[in-house]
Amino acid sequence: MDGLKKCSTCGLEKPRDEFYNSKQSKDGLRYQCKACTKEAKTKWASDNPQLVAEQKRRYRKKNPNTVRAQKARTQARRLGTKKGRLDADIRTVMNGNIRLIKTHGRDAYQLLGYTAKELMAHIEGNLHPGMTWKNHSLRGWHIDHVHPLAAYSYECPTSNAFKSAWSLANQMPLWAADNIAKGSQIPPPKVAMAA
Structure with missing residues (x-):
């Protein structure tokens, strides 16, 4: 042979x-x-997103220790790069500032180029029916990146790629299940409809 x-x-x-x-x-x-x-x-x-989500859910339920170990390895790998650490810091700041602005009226991290109030207004203007700040949670809805962070390459917050990745235009509310199913996929470009 x-x-x-x-x-x-x-x-x-x-x-x-x-x-x-x-x-x-x-x-x-x-x-x-x-x-x-x-x-x-x-x-x-891609043709069977519900079946994929159900398979993943069953696997996670059946193999919690394996899933936990995989998450730990992914987190360690992600935080092992400058970009990963920066992304984690910014996510923490964004989420923290959204909570703070609701209670203390503080501004968001200066590197983003906008305030937490501007972020909240942008998100509120794009909320889907049923979304409120009360159900903005791990199982409710997330603030997602239209184009995932994985699509950008940067190591410092002064780069154009960083500014584009974290721009208001790249932030959107998305139901948790949809965000998890989307993962790091880049959405297809929107096609203008002919009149």
Whole structure:
């Protein structure tokens, strides 16, 4: 047997290490190459967001220790970079200032280029039906980035990328479940409708 195998999806002959193992096939490899398998899984996940969310929920419930360890590793990796630390600091400041402004009237972190009052007004102008500051919580709704922070590359708050990432135009209210399902996906561009 030579070192090549033909993918049944893309039709390309590829090295055998470009295919996942499979106990069901005669040659011990999946019929699709890794790239086609990944593409098919991504398409299925985008076509079935409710099923994906339910699978994740069941996994988290069944494997709490594994999930906790994964979160800890992700947090450590994220905080291990300048950008990650800066993002965490700004998130803390933004959330803290929203709470403070409601009780003490304090301004937001100066690096953002706007005040907590301006942020609150922007968010309030974009709230969906049913959203209030009372249900702004882990399970209610979140302040989300239209374009996720993962799409930006910066190491200091004076860079244009930082200012764009944290601009008011890049902030929006989003239901917690929708925010979690969205993850770090970049939304498709809006297409103007012809009149």
